[in-house]
Amino acid sequence: MTSILSTADGLNAALGLIIITDLALLGAERQRLSIRLIANQGVLLGLVPVLAYNGTPDMYLIAVSAIFLIIKGVILPLLLRRTHRQLPSQQLPKPYLGYSACALLGIIGFALSLWIGGRLGIAANPLFSQVFPIGMATIFTGLLLIVSRKEVLSQLFGYLVLENGIFLLGAPMAEQESFWLELSILLDIMVAVFVMGIAIHHINRAFHSTYVDHIASLKD
Amino acid sequence: MDISAAVILAAALLVFAGGLTALGFGRSFRATLAVRFIVPPAALLGLAGCVSALLLGVRQDFALPWPLPLGNCLFRVDPLSAFFLVPVFFLSALAALVLPERAGLLQKQIHAGRHCFFFCTLASGMALTVLAADGIFFLLLWEIMSLAPFFLIAHSDENSDGRFASWIYLIAAHLGALPLLLLFSFLTIQAGSSDFAAYMVMPAVRHAGFLFILGLIGFGAKCGLFPLHMWMPEAHSSAPGHVAVLLSGTMLNIGLYGILRLLSLLGPPDIVTAYILLAAGGLSGIMGILLGLGQADMKRSLAYSSAENMGIILLAAGGAVLAAHHNAPAAMVLLLTGLLLHIWNHSVFKSLLFLGANAVKENTHTTMLHRLGGLGKLMPFTGGCFAAGSASIAGVPPLNGFMGELLLYCGFALGAEAAKGTDAALLFWVAFFTLGTIAGFSLFTFSRVYGLAFLGAPRGSDGSTARDPDAFLKSAMFVLAGLCLGVSLAGPLLLRLLTPLLAWFSELLSLAPPAEAAFAMPAALLQGYAWAGCGLFALLAVIFLARSRIMRGNPEATVSDTWGCGYTAPSARIQYTGGSFSFSLSLLLRPLIRPQMFAPALKDIFPGPAGASVSSPDWPTAVWTRLFFRPVTVLSEQAKNLQHGLLNIYILYILIALMAALVWALGRT
Incomplete structure (x- = not known):
């Protein structure tokens, strides 16, 4: 199975799917759908290092990828779902930017990433040139999600997607065992997610909703 | 290594150590006593070092092994810095001497330790700024020196006027530092090093004129040149007496030091520099005193007169540069001597006047002229000292104020003579008459301030219980008043002290060492002035003795109201007020002073009570x-x-x- 998927086609398919999940996330209105999309993206990301590896992956790579896959594809989405369920059911506020407009901007972001990738020239690692536009587009997607959404949980999705983008940029270096760096970034984000979880709890308690606009009322 | 230079540096650091010690005492009153016991001996030590360094023309470097990210920790004692350190050390000692009682009066409002710490930081900051010989290091110390007064001006946080004054000061200090930052960056980039010596050996400084203007703005803001003087009336009138002494008597000088140092760094100044200096000096001199003459607050009047005196000094500097260009070494040396003497003299009489005003404020709780009056009888000692200071600042011979001005008058006249037939002669005469005009207005201003506050009868209840201040303040005023009288007799000695500096600076301006003959003129003038002073003092003493003899034997002599003018029942209400005194002059010079006048329209034959006012806003x-x-x-x-x-x-x-x-x-x- 590995031999079939480890072809360039497999990698391209995964990357294509990631872009699609990005755009879907930008256009997704319901939070449960977003969580599912994030889970899908997490699984795809877990596969990318293995697919990108030139040759038969060793046990080490498979183990680390599996850890990533489980954290990104299973644990984090489960945590998000739990948080989502605990929050009082509320009408989601209209985002600053409409869902379709966001998706459109996501496409522009992808185009920009392709341009940037072209400008960067040929990387020493050919895989990098292949993965770079997708990673960059995913980072833009994450930032766009954070900027456009008004609800805290939706912004949290943005942080996760942002981290996914950073992970993707590092994936081609899997051979150089730079996973530890990735792992540390992932841990940072995990901590951020926990902090955000606490913040969500407190915002909810103080304002009886989780709209970030309310925080603005705390300024001078 | 020269001992006097080491002593100077050690004294400056000791003054700072005094501040640290005071900080250790916290809110306790003992903090102020620590300053009284540490700062004056240290400062007097420094003063002795300065006098010796001036006499010997010492030039000594001290590089401290303290790595700075940019620049070097480099101090240099040379005649110019020693000259400016004299008032810094002398007035720091006097101000520290009177500090405990002043702080005691404000005890509830200030944190004694903190106040003393910033006081010492200001004093030592000024000394170290003058000693710094590295552009970046200079800026660093300049900033420390500039920040300290912010914490000293407003003695209490509750007083909104004080807070306003502090903020105005802080803004002005920072705006003033900005051009200096640019100036030293440009110089450092051009010279490839931030050492002052490296600036001086540059063959030709690019954009020297632009750099000089940057420096003039930055240093001018510190010495309160018109129109950069905004912070001065506020800060000087709000600050307690001992702080006002440091601000007006020494910190303004540091601005002047900057300008003179810059002149020495940029190479021989061109003729445009002379024009700029003359214009800036004349403008500041005339406008400073014009704005000061209508002020209702005596401390504000004093502050504006500082702008005037700084103007006079710049006028003299411009004249000296012009004289150097027209090959008139005698005029140049005369002007430089007058300039240097005026800097010292200004420090002396301005400090005396601020201490006097502070004594008035402590006793009457106001410095508004329309509420004061008759203090001369209630506070005879303060009144006498204030009179000496006023006469001196107004340029009344034989006091020290006129000593410097006499040299300037002669210098301008001599310059005009040397530049006969050129446009510069006209400029010299303009400067001459500008100086005369300034002196005239200054006489008017200080007769007004002294007359309204100390002569006549008390107005209202503010001054009726006033009495002379404590012994420390009295002795400080006595020393300063004594200097006002004594310095004028010691002119030849001072000239000897200043000769190495004069020779060095003249050489900088004219590229050739001045001939011995150039010094003959100021020497003769100062000697003549000293003899004339002796004669006048003797005459005054004779008149005074004769008067007291006549009065003692005369049973018909009675004490009556001042300015009674033959009225049957004169009261304090018929006395001149600040507004009425300066009314005509304000009216005459309306476009320059822009007074705000309010006079009620009197309609009926028997009009009811009404108030009229004249104020002179900035x-x-x-x-x-x-x-x-x-x-x-x-x-x-x-x-x-x-x-x-x-x-x-x-x-x-x-x-x-x-x-x-x-x-x-x-x-x-």
Whole structure:
């Protein structure tokens, strides 16, 4: 199975799917759908290092990828779902930017990433040139999600997607065992997610909703 | 290594150590006593070092092994710095001597340890700034020196006037530091090193004129040149007496030091520099005293007169540069001697006047002239000292104020003579008459301030219980008043002290060492002035003795109201007020002073009670506010909108900045 998927086609398919999940996330209105999309993206990301590896992956790579896959594809989405369920059911506020407009901007972001990738020239690692536009587009997607959404949980999705983008940029270096760096970034984000979880709890308690606009009322 | 230079540096550091010691005492009154016991001996030590360094023309470097990210920790004692250190050390000692009682009166309002710490920081900061010989290091010390008064001006946080004065001061200090930052950056880039010596050996400084103007603005803001003087009336009138002494008597001088040092760094100044100095000096001199003559607050009048005196000094500097260009070494040396003597003299009489005003304030709780009067009888000692200071600052011979001015008059006249037939002769005469005009207005201003506060009868209840201050303040005033009288007799000695500095500076301006003959003129003038002074003092003493003899034997002599003018029942209400005294002159010079007058229209035959007032607001500040401060405020208010508390928008800023940086970086390659 590995031999079939480890072809360039497999990698391209995964990357294509990631872009699609990005755009879907930008256009997704319901939070449960977003969580599912994030889970899908997490699984795809877990596969990318293995697919990108030139040759038969060793046990080490498979183990680390599996850890990533489980954290990104299973644990984090489960945590998000739990948080989502605990929050009082509320009408989601209209985002600053409409869902379709966001998706459109996501496409522009992808185009920009392709341009940037072209400008960067040929990387020493050919895989990098292949993965770079997708990673960059995913980072833009994450930032766009954070900027456009008004609800805290939706912004949290943005942080996760942002981290996914950073992970993707590092994936081609899997051979150089730079996973530890990735792992540390992932841990940072995990901590951020926990902090955000606490913040969500407190915002909810103080304002009886989780709209970030309310925080603005705390300024001078 | 020369011992006097080491002593100077050690004294400056000791003064700072005094501040640290005081800080250790916290709020306790003992903090102020620590300053009284540590600072004066240290400062007097430094003073002795300065006198010796001046006499011997010492030039000595001290490099401390303290690594700075830029520049070097380098001190240099030379005649110019030693000259400016004399008032710094002398007045620090006097101010520290009178500090405990002043702080005691404000005890509830100030944190004694903190106050003393910043007091010592200011004193030692000034000394070290003058000693710094590295552009970057100089700026660092300049900033420390500039920050300290912010904590000293407002003695209590509750007093809104004091807070306002502190803020105005802080803003002015920072705006003034900005051009200096540019100036030293330019110089350092050109010279490839931030050492003053490296600036001086540059063959030709590029854009020297522009750099000089930058320096004039930056240093001019510190010495309160018109129209950069806005902070001065506020700060000097709010600060307690011992702080006002340091601010007006020494800190203004540091600004002058900067200008003179810059003249020495930029190489021989060109003729345009002379024009700029003459224009800036004349403007500041005339406008400073004109704004001061109508002030209702005596401390504000004193502050404006500082702008005037700084103007006189710059006028003299401009004259000296002009004389150097017209090959008139005698005039140049005369002007330089007058300039240097006037700097010292100004420190002496201005400190004396501020201490006197402070004594008035402590006793009557006001310095508003329309509420004072008759203090000469209630506080005879203060009144006498204030009279000496007023006469001196107004340029009344035989006191020290006129000593410097006499040399300047002669210098301008001599310059005009040497430059006969050229346009410069006209300029010299303009400077001559400008100086005369300034002196005339100054006489008017100080007869007004002294007369209204100390002569006549008390107005209202404010002054009726006033009495002379404590022994320390009295002795400080006595020393300063004694100097006002004594310095004028010691002119030849002072000239000897200043000769190495004069020779060095003259050589800088004219590229050739001045001939011995050039010094003959000031020597003769100062000697003549000293003899004339002796004669006048003797005459005054004879008259005074004769008068007291006649009065003692005369049973018909009675004490009556001043300015009774033959009225049957004179009262204090018929006395001149500040407004009425300066009314005619304010009216005459309306376009320059822009007084605000209010006179009620009297309609009926028996009009009811009405009030008239004349005030002299600081119109340049209003202009600055309209042109600069208000637009900046509006802009700052609008910038607040960027800070709105929405997380999304903050991240959007980051996104935009990142994208822009990325596109810019990649688009360039």
